[in-house]
Amino acid sequence: xxxxxACPLAAHRRQxxxxxxxRRAEWLLIGEGPGAEEDVKGEPxxxxxxxxxxxxxxxxGLRRGEKVYIANAVKCRPPGNRTPEPEEISACFPxxxxxxxxxxxxLIVLLGRSAAHSILREERGSLGALRGRxxxxxxxxxxxxxxxxxLLRNLPEKLKAWEDLLFARSVMEETNSxxxx
Ligand code: URA
Numbered sequence: 001x002x003x004x005x006a007c008p009l010a011a012h013r014r015q016x017x018x019x020x021x022x023r024r025a026e027w028l029l030i031g032e033g034p035g036a037e038e039d040v041k042g043e044p045x046x047x048x049x050x051x052x053x054x055x056x057x058x059x060x061g062l063r064r065g066e067k068v069y070i071a072n073a074v075k076c077r078p079p080g081n082r083t084p085e086p087e088e089i090s091a092c093f094p095x096x097x098x099x100x101x102x103x104x105x106x107l108i109v110l111l112g113r114s115a116a117h118s119i120l121r122e123e124r125g126s127l128g129a130l131r132g133r134x135x136x137x138x139x140x141x142x143x144x145x146x147x148x149x150x151l152l153r154n155l156p157e158k159l160k161a162w163e164d165l166l167f168a169r170s171v172m173e174e175t176n177s178x179x180x181x
Contacts, residue, residue: 001016002015002016004075006017007043007076007078007087007092008088009078009079009088010076012076012077012079013039014039014077015039017038017044017072018071019044019071019072019096020043021064021065021068021069021070022066022067024103024104025067025105026067026068026107027068027069027172028069028099028100028103028105028108028109029068029069029070029109030070030072030084030108030109030111030115030118031045031049031073031111031115032074032084032111032114033072033074033075033076033084034049035047035077036077038118039076044070044071045064046122049147049149050148052152053070053079053148056148056161058087059165060165060169069103069141072119073089073096073114073115073117073118074092076133077089083113083114088101096118096119099114100137101138104140106175106176107142107172107175108137108140108141109142109144109145110142110145111112111147111148112127112146112147114147116144119135119137120137120142120144124156127144127146130144131144131164131167132163141174143164143167143168143171145160145164146161152175160176
């Protein structure tokens with residue numbers, strides 16, 4: 001992955017940003033792609049959006065690196081932080097799929113439309129239509145919420161993100177409970 005040249009993003013990146021966290025995480029969070037600070041540090045979500053993401057995790061009793069892994073739909077920074085193109089998301093998909101296989105999380109949380117596009121192949125449909133639903137990827141439950149960078153620009157939506165986190169936690173609890181009968 002580190003020397004990948006499968007898409008045009010390779011030409012502009014400083015480094016590949018694969019992901020960070022507990023390799024046996026129960027929670028896998030997937031964002032869009034590295035921004036400027038992530039491109040420099042080599043770690044996802046270290047800028048402003050990352051601070052909000054850490055706060056969101058803390059709100060449901062989680063911490064980066066503890067039972068949590070954070071990755072992105074694309075591993076290289078799109079120039080000027082533009083949205084990754086569908087072809088770039090597809091080119092990076094085998095890496096994401098491999099990460100999911102290795103980590104084998106109990107729940108996947110998709111942050112924003114690029115992640116939803118990558119995992120659910122949802123190319124149209126607004127994010128609002130994907131929230132509050134339980135999807136599956138290779139048998140692993142998947143839920144969708146807003147991207148933290150979007151929440152920074154649309155503060156009133158934080159309430160919906162909070163609802164989504166509670167929903168995510170309830171889906172996780174369902175997967176934890178033993179079969180009753
Ligand atoms: N936004 C993302 O989607 N991913 C990051 O790693 C940073 C910001």
